[in-house]
Amino acid sequence: MSETYEKPQPVIDPGTRPFWDAAREHRLSIPRCRSCGQHHFYPRELCPHCHSDDIEWIDASGRGEVYSYTIARKPAGPVFAADVPYVIAMIALDEGPRMLTNIITSDVEQVRIGDRVSVRFDDVTPELTLPKFTLDKD
Amino acid sequence: MGREAVIVGVGDLPLNGGRIVGGGSILQVQARAAKAALDDARIPMSDVDGLLVAGLWGVPGPGLLPSVTLGEYLGIHPRFADSTNIGGAAFEAHVAHAAMAIEMGYCDVALIVYGSNQKSERSRTLGGRPPILTMQFENVWGIPQPVGGYALAARRHMHEFGTTEEQLAEIAVATRGWAALNPAATMRDPITIDDVMNSTPISDPLKLLDCCLVTDGAGAIVMTTADNARAHGSTITHIRGYGEAHTHWSIGAMPDLARLTAAEMASRRAFEMAGITHDAIDLVECYDSFTITVLMTLEALGFCKPGEGGAFVSGQRTAPGGEFPMNTNGGGLSYCHPGMYGIFLLIEAVRQLRGEAGARQVQNVETALVHGTGGTLSSGATVILANN
Numbered sequence: 131m132s133e134t135y136e137k138p139q140p141v142i143d144p145g146t147r148p149f150w151d152a153a154r155e156h157r158l159s160i161p162r163c164r165s166c167g168q169h170h171f172y173p174r175e176l177c178p179h180c181h182s183d184d185i186e187w188i189d190a191s192g193r194g195e196v197y198s199y200t201i202a203r204k205p206a207g208p209v210f211a212a213d214v215p216y217v218i219a220m221i222a223l224d225e226g227p228r229m230l231t232n233i234i235t236s237d238v239e240q241v242r243i244g245d246r247v248s249v250r251f252d253d254v255t256p257e258l259t260l261p262k263f264t265l266d267k268d
Numbered sequence: 269m270g271r272e273a274v275i276v277g278v279g280d281l282p283l284n285g286g287r288i289v290g291g292g293s294i295l296q297v298q299a300r301a302a303k304a305a306l307d308d309a310r311i312p313m314s315d316v317d318g319l320l321v322a323g324l325w326g327v328p329g330p331g332l333l334p335s336v337t338l339g340e341y342l343g344i345h346p347r348f349a350d351s352t353n354i355g356g357a358a359f360e361a362h363v364a365h366a367a368m369a370i371e372m373g374y375c376d377v378a379l380i381v382y383g384s385n386q387k388s389e390r391s392r393t394l395g396g397r398p399p400i401l402t403m404q405f406e407n408v409w410g411i412p413q414p415v416g417g418y419a420l421a422a423r424r425h426m427h428e429f430g431t432t433e434e435q436l437a438e439i440a441v442a443t444r445g446w447a448a449l450n451p452a453a454t455m456r457d458p459i460t461i462d463d464v465m466n467s468t469p470i471s472d473p474l475k476l477l478d479c480c481l482v483t484d485g486a487g488a489i490v491m492t493t494a495d496n497a498r499a500h501g502s503t504i505t506h507i508r509g510y511g512e513a514h515t516h517w518s519i520g521a522m523p524d525l526a527r528l529t530a531a532e533m534a535s536r537r538a539f540e541m542a543g544i545t546h547d548a549i550d551l552v553e554c555y556d557s558f559t560i561t562v563l564m565t566l567e568a569l570g571f572c573k574p575g576e577g578g579a580f581v582s583g584q585r586t587a588p589g590g591e592f593p594m595n596t597n598g599g600g601l602s603y604c605h606p607g608m609y610g611i612f613l614l615i616e617a618v619r620q621l622r623g624e625a626g627a628r629q630v631q632n633v634e635t636a637l638v639h640g641t642g643g644t645l646s647s648g649a650t651v652i653l654a655n656n
Contacts, residue, residue, distance in 0.1 A: 137408065137410065138398075138399040138407040138408050139399065139408065140399050140404030140405075140408055141398065141399055141400040141401075141404055142404070143400075143401065143404075146404060146405075171405075171520070172402060172404075172405045172518070172520070172521075178521075197424065197525070198420040198421070198423045198424040198427070198525055199420065199423060200411075200416055200419035200420050200423060200471045200472050200473075200474075201471070201472040202410060202411075202412055202416065202471050203468075203469035203470055203471065203472065204412060204468075204469075204470050204471065205410065205412070206407070206410045206411055206412040206413065206416070207410075210410040213410065216410060218409050218410065218411045218416055218420070218471075220420055220519070220520060220525070228520055229405070229520055230405060230406055230409055230411065230518075230519065230520045231409055232409050232410070243423065243424070243427040244427075260408060260409075
């Protein structure tokens with residue numbers, strides 16, 4: 131945990147606050163539509179599948195698989211320079227939705243599409259926790 | 269039919285080393301491009317009553333209302349304005365919107381303008397999207413934008429279809445071949461597949477030579493009715509069909525990372541409107557922000573089946589002298605890429621259809637397909653043009 135975290139921090143708004151509040155409590159919370167039963171991510175006011183407004187928040191399993199990934203060989207700005215090379219991955223959560231995140235691994239070269247992953251919470255500041263993922267095979 | 273909307277003027281500004289020759293403010297360069305296109309059309313600025321502008325300039329500030337600002341600067345009072353911004357595909361959509369406005373009688377002369385001096389002013393800011401609203405679920409992970417999203421798509425395409433980095437490199441090499449024939453192109457020295465493979469890794473699997481340039485650029489297009497074109501003695505390029513679509517902005521919301529859904533939707537509609545099939549297309553100008561953009565677009569447009577794009581571009585089939593002429597000005601990869609490139613696809617297609625493309629002229633071009641892509645594989649807009 132660093133007092134001088136200089137990377138981009140989410141500008142949390144009323145529609146996204148439940149996700150970030152849950153992350154601080156080390157829960158991966160995502161919206162589920164009571165009308166069609168499907169989950170979605172990022173959180174929206176209307177279900178992007180059936181457009182119902184009957185949405186609830188549920189705690190996701192925190193498990194999924196790598197849908198795609200890239201290894202950043204050049205950083206997304208100077209604040210990420212010390213992390214290169216690092217993995218940005220799109221995870222297909224077991225509940226269905228995909229989310230962008232990082233995969234934390236000692237060997238970025240070992241990541242493959244289809245790898246099983248589990249959430250790990252990174253408390254980057256006292257106020258902000260980022261859900262990241264680790265490879266089950268790691 | 270009643271009023272037929274046609275393209276009558278195109279213009280762009282000369283570049284040197286990726287910078288607009290003579291420089292100028294973002295308003296100056298757009299005004300010069302507009303004048304070049306209107307001179308080409310033989311139509312005076314005072315006749316312009318429709319103005320279509322999209323850009324990345326002047327924000328916050330006058331660029332928030334770009335057509336209003338540019339109309340004032342040009343000294344015109346448009347009665348039709350369109351600042352639709354769907355990324356680099358905006359200008360293909362502008363042609364569609366202007367065609368509808370002209371054919372409805374809502375305006376008579378439409379001017380489409382784009383300009384960027386991002387290289388000269390070192391003002392490129394696409395990587396600095398603030399982590400607000402939807403972007404709070406993207407930037408915090410350090411995804412390089414926009415290349416990271418395209419890299420995720422490329423990796424998924426490789427996984428599903430066996431596409432290789434060498435096949436992506438074929439596109440960069442072929443496009444450079446066309447650039448060598450275009451004196452205005454920024455990068456003209458020949459390159460090989462090995463050069464691409466050995467270029468600086470950026471965001472796996474994409475490397476430096478898989479990525480478009482960062483340059484200045486300004487261009488403009490003039491449209492009017494066929495009757496008005498004939499009255500002015502303008503050279504006519506016909507618009508046979510168009511379509512547009514967008515599916516997402518956040519890469520996390522792209523419906524399928526291995527398929528360019530927006531291009532499928534846009535091109536299907538354009539082909540239906542034109543009433544032609546793929547074998548009638550003599551030339552393709554297709555947005556090449558990255559090599560993977562081209563490969564996925566060719567599949568989505570239906571020139572090959574999903575997953576067959578790699579084989580389709582192999583053997584330098586899209587290079588000068590190849591069976592499938594494409595991106596004949598050297599594209600965003602080697603000619604110029606001023607933030608939003610789509611207007612230059614249209615300008616090149618018109619020049620090819622007129623037979624004005626010099627050393628890079630493709631023979632016997634009667635029908636050309638232009639397809640723009642914007643955002644992070646987010647939007648697509650297709651225009652089918654013909655010279656008879």
